Amino acid sequence: MIIRQRTINSKYSEELAAECLEWIKEVTGEPINTSGDMDNFFEVLKDGVILCKLVNALQPGTVKKVNESKMAFKCMENISAFLEAAKAFGVPVQETFQSVDLWERQNLNSVVICLQSLGRKAHNFGKPSIGPKEAEKNVRNFSEEQLKAGQNVISLQYGSNKGANQSGINFGNTRHM
Template sequence: MAENRARKSGFAAEAFNKVKAKYDPQLASELLNWIKDLTGEDISTDGDSKNFYDTLCDGIILCKLINVLQPGTIPEKKINHSKMAFKKMENINHFLDSVQKLGVPSQEIFQTVDLWEQQNLTSVCICLQSLARKGSKFGHKSLGPKEAETNVRNFSEEQRRGGATVISLQYGSNKGANASGVNFGNTRHM
C-alpha cells in the first residue's frame, strides 16, 4: 500500500503535491453521503481524504453501490471480503469494469492504483461524480447536473431536398450593409 513506498522527491514530489491539492473534501463528503443513501451502509461521510480512502479502499462499498444502481451487475460471489491486497484491488477492478458498462466515459475512470495507493483521490471523486450523474437513469437519486439525453430527429427525403435549396447565412450574403466603398488609409498611387 501507500505507506510502503519511498517518499517522492524533486519534480515527482511537486507533481504529487499539485494532484493532492486538487482534492475537494466537500465534494468527497457529498459523494459519501450519496453512497450512504443508496447503499444504506453505515459509513462516515466526513470528506477528509483519510476517511474517504479508508471507506472505499477495499472496494466492497463500491461493488455494493454498483449492485444498487443495477442489481446483479457484480455477483455476490465475485465480491471479495478477504484481507489480501490483491483481492481488495480485484473488487476495485470489478467496480471499474462495471462503471464503464454503465456509461461513464473512459476519460473519467480512475486507475486502481489511484485509489489503492492514494495516488489520485481526485480522479476517484471525478469517477464517482460521473456515476452519480447517471443515478436518475437507473431510477435512483442523482447528484450534480442532469445529463443531456439524445434527441434524434428523422427527416423525410422531401424535407432533405428542400433544405438543399436554401443558402445558409454561414456562406455569407451580398445583401444589407457591407464594407464596399470603404477606403481606409492612403490610396495606392501608381
C-alpha cells in the same frame, strides 16, 4: 514527483467527495463517515468493499464475490470489479480511474469523477442520483422536402463576393520601375 502529486491533489474537491459519500451511504444503507476530506474518502473506499456494495445495490448480483480480506491483491480485485461494473453501467472510459489511483492514493480526484458519473446513471436503476441530470437524445426527423429546401439556402458563413475583383493582386508579377 512531489510537485506533480500536489497538482493532482489540488483538483480534489472535498464538497464533491462528501456528496459522493453521502450518495453511497443513501444507496447502500451502509453506516459510513461522509466527511469529504481526503483522508476519510481514502479510508472509506480503499479496500473496494463499499464500491462493490454500491454497484450491487444499483443492480443486485453485479459483483459475484466481494473480498472482505485486507490483502492488497484482494482489495485491487474489488476495485477492478467495481470499475468493470461502472463501465457496464455506461460510465465513459475517460471518466473512470485506474485501480492504483485509489489503492495507492495517487489520484483521488479521478475516483470522485467516476463516482459522480456513476451517480448520474443511478436513476436508470431506480435509485437517487447525484450531480447534473444527463441530457437526453433529441432526434429530429426532416422530410425529403425540408432537406431539399435546405440545399438552396446560402449560409451567411460563406460570406459574399459582392464587389470582389482582382485589382491589387500582384503576387508573381514582375515589378516595373
